[in-house]
Amino acid sequence: MVFFLIGVSLTLSATEREELxxxxxxxxxxxxxxIHQPVQQINTEIPAVLVIKDKDGKTVRPRKITISGGMESHGHGLSTKPSVDKFLGDGRWQVSGLEFSMRGPWQLTVQILDAQGWDYIRFDMSVGEPDEGDASSTFSKRDIKLLKTLTIASLPPSKDDTNPVLHNVLAATAGLQLFFDENLSKNHKVSCGTCHKPELSFTDGKELGEGIKPLSANVPTIIGAAHQRWFYSDGRRDSLWSQSITPIEAPEEMDLPRSDVLRYFFSVSEYRDTYRKLFGNLPNLTHLKRNATPMGSSEEKRLWKQMPVKSRRAYNQAFANIGRLLAAYIASIEISPTRFDRFVQSLQSKQKSKEVIYSNQEILGLKTFINSKNRCLSCHNGPTFSNKQFHNIGTRRPADLGRQAGAQAVLIDPFNCQGRYSGVSRDKCYNLKHLASFNATYYSAGGYKTPTLRNISSTAPYMHDGSLQD
Structure with a gap:
């Protein structure tokens, strides 16, 4: 896997003094x-220092520290046994006896023992490789032209004809408040931000998500979500706003019936004022029952059907507009330029900047990634590193329908582009019309949407089922 290409590098070169x-x-x-000297020489002791702190950055004194290493491609281990036994203060330990016997890629494993037991970290290093020089010389004009298509500079603004407030600041402000509002859940403890944590690139760091109940899928990042064509990993929704309201009613996620969502929303003055400014008159809540929704239990459905058709449609429209507010905030969570984008920019301008020049290993990984023989770009292309299509690569445990079920779900969703609440002509629903022209069985069972590779260093575990931890 070449996960180190996008965002923060997971593989570091030690071809000059640096910190891993x-x-x-x-x-x-x-x-x-x-590493306290360039690692250009072999069979020579390399002075180094380990700094070990706890997860909060506080100094610790482990019971034991060991260093081992090897070359995976050759099966060779270190020719020496490094020792870590001299404490220098402030979490710093002197490393003695560290030597490399061959040039090429090495892995160093640091093992740490404390009262809780052993833990470890593995660092990748390059030994004996020459300085990179001008990296642009290793890429052809065709390569650079191709790389440009993967950068943020090639990303057009997001748009959604069914959401007139997608880029409205007032809508985004209200959407931000809604995103972290735990009162949109039945137990008043779960919000959108429960699963989509900003500090984890808007994921939750878990194998499978957890709302009111455990979920059956990994939580994807929502950074740049407004640039997607389909939403959810199986594509069961066709707009960001229709996706945004779905978890609120989902029993495993927030489990709040639609009528209670509306009752709470319009009880908050800030929400009411914003709604009135953006969408006009507030709906008449006279006929609104409690615990009523067309998506819930038989009793909740019965209560929903007891309300007049005209009222139900007005409540659905208001519910859709709440989704539009949430989508406005999520659309503001844009993809930021990374070292990859700056690196490609330096290739185009032929300017060498130490901040953005990749190591030899990273350059090799990037060239491997764009090599047509490897077909990485068949799925991971464009500025989001996703073709926005669905593929079955056999990761699900156990197998499920994936896109096959998602395609059917989006076609019958009352909030889809061709539905009453989209605000656009059915003729403008090109994606949905194209999807409807195929039989749902055309789509591969178990197929899931190609995920973005951006910010991937902070969005583990990977795959739609969270089956790959790192």
Missing amino acids: KSYTKNNRFLVTLE
Whole structure:
């Protein structure tokens, strides 16, 4: 996997003095390995220092620290046994006896023992490789032209004809408040932000998500979500706003009946004022019953059907507009330029900047990624590194319908582009019309949407089922 290409690098080169820094496997320690001379020589002791702190950055004194290493491609281990036994203060430990016997890629494993047991971190290093020089010389004009299509500069603004407030600041402000409002859940403890945490690139870091109840899928990032064509991993929704309201009623996620969502929303003065400014008159809530929704239990459905048809349609429209407010906030969570984007920019301008020049390993990984023989770009292309299509690569445990079920769900969704509440002519629903022209069985069972590779260093675990931890 070449996950280190986008965002923060997971593979670091030690071809000049630098710090290799990461959390241990179990996130108990933050470990920094300082290499105190260029690692150009083999069979020569390399002075180094380990800095070990707890996950909060506080100094710790482990019971034991060991360093081992090897070359995976050759099956060779270190020719020496490094020792870590001299404490220098402030979490710093001197490393003695560290030597490399061959040039090429090495892995160093730091193991740490404390009262809780062992934990470890593995660092990748390049030994004996020459300085990169001008990296642009390793890419052809065709390569650079191709790389440009993957950068943020090639990303057009997001748009949605069914959401006139998508880029409205007032709508986004209200959407932000809604996004973190736990009163939109039945137990008043779950919000959109429960699963989509900003500090984890709007994921939750878990294998499978958890709302009011455990979920059956991994939580994807919502950074740049407004640029998607289909929503959810199986594409069961065709707009960001129709996706945004779905978790609110979902029994496993927030489980709040539609009528109670509306009753709460219009009880908050800030929400009422924003709604009136953006969408006009408030709906008449005279006929609104409690615990009523067309998507819930038989009793909730019965209560929903007891309300007049005209009222139900007005309530659905208001519910859709709440989704539009949430979508306005999510659309503001845009993809930010990364070191990859700056690197490609430097290739185009032929300017060498130490901040953005990739290591030899990263350049090799990037060239491998764009090589047509490897077909990485068949799925991971464009500025979002996703073709926005659905594929079955056999990760699900157990197998399920995936896109096959998602395609059917979006076609019957009352909030889809061709529905009463979209606000656009059915003729403008090109994606939905194209989808409807196929029989749902055309779509591969178990197929899921190609995820973005952006911010991937902070969105583990991976795959729609969270089956790959790192």
